[in-house]
Structures are given as C-alpha cells and as structure tokens.
Amino acid sequence: MFETLEIERDGGIATVWMNRPDVHNAFNAQLIADITAACQQLDADETVRVVVLAGRGKSFSAGADLNWMKAAGEASFEANVADARKLAGMLRTLSEMATPTIARVQGAALGGGMGLASACDICVASEKAIFATSEVKFGIIPSAISPYVIRAIGERQSYRYFQTAERISAARAGDLGLAHEVVAPEALDDKVAEIVAALMQGGPKSQAAAKDLIRAVANKPVSDAVVEDTSQRIAQLRSTPEAKEGLSAFLDKRAAAWVPQA
Template sequence: MTDTTRVLLEVDDQGIAQLTLNRPEVHNAFDDDVINQLISCLKEVSDSTTVRALILRSNGKNFSAGADLAWMKRMAQNSHQENLEDAGRLAELMERLNSLNKPTIGLVQGAAYGGAVGLAACCDIVIASAEAQFCLSEVKIGLIPAVISPYVVRAIGERQSRRYFLTAEPFSAEQACDFGLVHEVVATSELLSDAAARFTKQLRKNSPQGMHAAKELIFAVSSKVIDPAVIDDTAQRIADIRVSAEGQEGLSAFLEKRKPNWIQE
C-alpha cells in the first residue's frame, strides 16, 4: 500500500508548489515507492496551469540520505531485469525534475548523499544551509552514481567528478557552491523562509512561458558548437516568442510602463 504521507505536495495561493520528502525518521531516504510518488507529483506540477514554480525540500535534519537501506537490500536480491526496470524509474525521476516546465528551487539542509546529490543537480536553483554536506558515496558499497551522473557531471564538471565519484569523500556547502552545484549558502534559519521567499518573489515577476522557453533554450545550446544550425535555431526561438501572446503582452507592458498580466500583486 502506498503511504501518501512520505511525499507531500502543496500549492499556495501564489502558485508556488512545495514538494517535500517527509521521512525524517530515516533521514528522508528514498525507495521505489517514494520515487514513484515523486514522479506522480512532478507530472501533476507539470500539467498544472496555476503552478508558477516548484520548491523541492525535506522535513527534518537532513535533506536526504539517498537510497533506503531496505530498498537496496531488496534490489540486491532481484534479477538483472528487475534492477534495470527499477533504475529506469529513478532515471525517469531525475529527467522529469531536470526538464520540468516550471522553475525549480532545491533547498538542502544537513546531509545530501548519493541520489540526493542528483536531485539537487536537477534543480534550476539550489540553496544550501551552511551546515549542509554532500557526498557521492556509492563506491563505498561497490556501486556507482550511474543514473544521476549526467546531471551531476554537468553541474560540477568532469574534473571534480573524477575526484568525488572515486573518493566518496564528503564536501561542504561552500565547496558545492564553488563547484557550481549550489548557488547560495545561507544560515539554516533562513533556508525555508527568507532565501526561498526571495527567489519565488523574483520568479513570480517573470513570464511563465518565457521562463519555460529560457530553460529549453539552455538545453538547446549547452555544449553545442556555435554553428549555423544553432544560430538559426536561436533566431527561430526569439521570433516565435516575440509573436506569442505572452511575448506581445510583455513588450506592450514594458512600452506602456505597466505591469504585465502575469503579475497579480
């Protein structure tokens, strides 16, 4: 039976969704049930016409200890095919979070181990408490950070990955910020209040369509050679959005010195 209290999804009247890991008794470790619930919640957020941004967070002392021990024990007893299917669901979770059509903010406190580093790497903006600690710990138990690797390597680069994938040593929030995994480090007391509110306030000023298109633009040009195909694609994208409803509204509001209609304040 699915326990719907392990993952919580709430949307406030400003259109800010909070997706919360709620297993503090096991340091918010995740298993196949939690992964499936997270995927379901991300689908709901993606389909929503009222959600403006998503905050990914957790209750308790730690963001997430990564994979649940009981789940890992169960997976070790399963067949190769069952393990492949199970890994596919985790891969789906990472890709859904990474490509979500809304801005995402990750709030990290305490420990973020294993797959939890992947969750952070898939968020658009990550804020960590000063006491947060990250670790790609998989090799300690004979495994590898496989399905999270595309996102983590993209976030921290190949050079840091070659160290931390192999050593499994923890690194601090400040180091994570230097590596590019984290954008800001704040006091724990500010994490769920001032820091999150500051970013959501900024995001709510922006065109929902514009932010979605900007995110797709990043994926379209990242690591690409600037060749005629890329140049033509970027020209097509700006032309498309200029004549769109929100593009027209935004330009009109700017010229008329008024707020665009997506700002409801």
C-alpha cells in the same frame, strides 16, 4: 495525496516536502513513484509557477534506502534494470519540468539526494548542508544521477568526487557551482522566497522556453545549425501573446499580467 510526500500550495508556489524523516528521506520505490507523479501533476497545472523541493527533518535526502538497495541487489538483473529505470525516469521528469524548480537543502544531500539537488534548476543550501556522491563506498556508482551532477559541477570535479565519495561542504558546493546560494540556516527560507519572488516576475512560457534553450545549446559548438535554431526560437516567441504583454507592460510602466498582485 502521496504516501511519502506532503505538498503545500501558496498561490503559485508549490512546495513538495519529502516526508520520510525517520530515514532521512531516503529513496525507496514509493518515494520515487511519488516524486515522479507529483512532478507530472504540478507541471501540468498552469496555476503552479514555481516548485520548491524540500525534505522534512534534519536531512534533505540521504540517497537510496539501504534496505531497498539490498533487496534490489538480491533481485534478478531484469528487476534491477526496471528499478534503475524508474529512478532515472524520476530524475529526468524533475529535470525536464517546464516549471522552474528550486532545491531547498537544509542538511544532508547524499547520493541520490545530491542528484535531486542537481536536477533542480536552482539550489539554495544552508551552511549546514552536506553533499556527496557516496555510491562507491557501497560498491556501486552514481549512475542515474550522473547526468545532473556532471552538469552541475563539471566533468573534471566529477572525476574526483565520483571516486573519492568525499563529503562536500555547503561552502565547497557553492564554489563548485552546485549550490547557487549558501546561507545561514535561519536565512534559508528567506533566500528561497527571494528567488521565488524573482521567478514570479518572469513570463511562465518564456521561462519554460529558456530552460529548453539551455538544453539545446549547452556544450555544443557555435555552428550554423545552432545559430539558426536560436534565431528560430526567438522569432517564434516574439509573436506570442506573452511576449506582447511583456513588452506592453514595460512600455506602460506597469506589472505584466502574470506578476502576482501585492
């Protein structure tokens, strides 16, 4: 049980609902702690195949709770650093989950909310969704979310949006690469379900290895070390029980053992 979250389970799918709709699912210390703990618990559960992050109410997440931010601004530097580390740790925990993650963005995803959407592996947005790195309007910077937003939209676009704090429409988010899919509001859950179904076809351990592969290879030159690392990774996976089952299933023209039965 979490004070600020509701978790729904449907077979191997866990939907984590941020449940502070009265404040547009804004971050405070409790929500940060709850998301961190929920991600850790779900990632340790081998029966969980996909995690969907969603927000109750009109907004996905409007970023940091302004009252919490104001209190942080009045605290000591050491207390500020401690708070910042918790937020950064939460985003990293979400980003580095072995389990595939999907952000279901139905409305506003501002500041830290855009960070959450960027930290998930996949982002599915309603046409009504709005994104922004709005921090400079409050005299601060999108520091904790920056590794994930820059990864999602690129360095060049970040120079613009980190400084202007412009609102980014769902269509523009799709153009930038932040949102993988942009659909009508009534089609949002069907699109999420479609991607979940595709994820359920893949081997869980190979999906986790694929995520780790991206982190190891992205933004690196094709050096001898990278070539050797990728060779080692595939060689190690080929001999695993999951790889043997996947190949046998394909040759036998049957579903692999990890695919849910219809």
